[in-house]
Structure formats: structure tokens, C-alpha cells
Amino acid sequence: MRRSTIVPSALGTRPSTNGPSTNELKSRNISRLAEQLARLESNLSELQSHVRVTAIQAEAIRRLGGLQAALLMASGRVLSQDVRDD
Secondary structure, three states, X not given: OOOOOOOOOOOOOOOXXXXXXXXXXXXXXXXXXXXXXXXXXXXHHHHHHHHHHHHHHHHHHHHHHXXXXXXXXXXXXXXXXXXXXX
């Protein structure tokens, strides 16, 4: 003889009266996503500002490297002339 057992569903067929409703959960999730999107937008604008500054600094560093190379070559010539004169 077989016994039939009723296994309750994990999701349940009745809505829970203890927890928030589906619409409340959706509303909370949407507001949380809106906050995260606002934070992301703020971070992206800050990143864009940093990228602009970095581009300006990279150009200045390139010019500074050229000046440094010129100084090294000039000092090399001066020092080599001093060695030849001695």
C-alpha cells in the first residue's frame, strides 16, 4: 500500500502577510538602483576630470623629459671638453 505525502512548495501559494509586498520590494530596489546610478554618474564625472588633468600632466612630463635630455647632453659636452682641455 502506497502512502501519498503532500510536500509543501518552497515558494508557497499564499502571499506572506509578514513581509513587504512585491511592489514595495520593487520600489526599494528601484530606489537603490537610482542611488547607485547617481553615485556611478558622479564617479564617472570625477574620473573624466582626472583623465583631463592626467593628459595635461603627461604633455608637461614629456616636455620636461626633453629638457632633461637636453641638459644631460649639454653637460656631457661641457664635461668632455674639460677632459680634452686637460
